[in-house]
Amino acid sequence: MDNIANQATLLYNNMTTNSNTVTTQILSLYDLTATKEALLDTYTPNQTITYVTRVENTGSASLYNLTVVDDLAKGLTQYIDNSVEGYLNGTPIEVNVQITNNTVIFTIDNVINPNDNVLIIFETTTPTTRPDVLTNTQTITANGGSTTGPIVAVTPNPSATVTLANYVSLDITKSANKASIYSGDTLVYTFQIINNGNETATNVSFSDVFPTGYTINSISLTTPDSPTPIIYDPTTYVTGTTLTIPNLAIPVGTSTLTVSGIYTN
Numbered sequence: 001m002d003n004i005a006n007q008a009t010l011l012y013n014n015m016t017t018n019s020n021t022v023t024t025q026i027l028s029l030y031d032l033t034a035t036k037e038a039l040l041d042t043y044t045p046n047q048t049i050t051y052v053t054r055v056e057n058t059g060s061a062s063l064y065n066l067t068v069v070d071d072l073a074k075g076l077t078q079y080i081d082n083s084v085e086g087y088l089n090g091t092p093i094e095v096n097v098q099i100t101n102n103t104v105i106f107t108i109d110n111v112i113n114p115n116d117n118v119l120i121i122f123e124t125t126t127p128t129t130r131p132d133v134l135t136n137t138q139t140i141t142a143n144g145g146s147t148t149g150p151i152v153a154v155t156p157n158p159s160a161t162v163t164l165a166n167y168v169s170l171d172i173t174k175s176a177n178k179a180s181i182y183s184g185d186t187l188v189y190t191f192q193i194i195n196n197g198n199e200t201a202t203n204v205s206f207s208d209v210f211p212t213g214y215t216i217n218s219i220s221l222t223t224p225d226s227p228t229p230i231i232y233d234p235t236t237y238v239t240g241t242t243l244t245i246p247n248l249a250i251p252v253g254t255s256t257l258t259v260s261g262i263y264t265n
Contacts, residue, residue, distance in 0.1 A: 056116070224255070
């Protein structure tokens with residue numbers, strides 16, 4: 001909505017006196033405002049984020065064909081099927097959904113009268129590519145006065161931003177260097193510990209119970225931060241056939257724990 005303002009001036013005997021300023025509001029026949037909010041400030045890959053869009057008819061005439069086009073963070077996020085909910089002045093309404101490669105489009109068939117508000121709530125899945133920032137922007141329009149009336153658009157386009165959280169995500173795989181052995185042979189177990197997050201995991205505890213008859217002779221760990229192997233003394237970390245290493249620091253990337261021993265039966 002715009003305002004007009006004016007002020008009168010008196011000039012007498014080279015002296016100027018100004019009146020007060022009078023402001024008059026110009027009402028809009030068709031006007032649409034909107035906000036968008038993410039219910040999380042930060043995200044991790046493959047996480048669900050809920051968004052809430054609030055649209056209000058701030059004009060003096062009814063609006064039709066309310067349409068919300070969400071760019072899904074320029075296609076980086078994915079809309080979760082059947083997650084949308086719609087409300088008109090707090091009462092549930094149907095929301096039509098159209099999904100494209102890079103957008104999701106929500107349309108409302110209900111007439112939006114002056115002072116009515118619409119809530120559209122939906123969920124997306126965050127990407128595995130881990131961009132530092134995800135900004136979802138919406139283009140919101142309606143027709144003023146009738147289904148074929150002039151296009152009314154929200155300006156500026158509402159958006160919501162979430163940033164990548166600091167997080168740890170650990171995976172581990174185990175392999176042996178031989179598929180078959182004789183009693184008395186050396187058998188080497190290799191453990192790949194992968195930190196798929198973006199910060200170092202601390203206070204990690206590793207443990208494994210090896211087969212009866214397996215005697216551990218050497219233990220070493222290489223990490224992206226320490227390519228020179230860290231050596232662990234079996235007499236300190238092995239009890240029976242159980243190997244336990246507490247307080248490991250696993251940086252981002254792949255670390256390799258190697259355990260070598262002899263198997264006898």
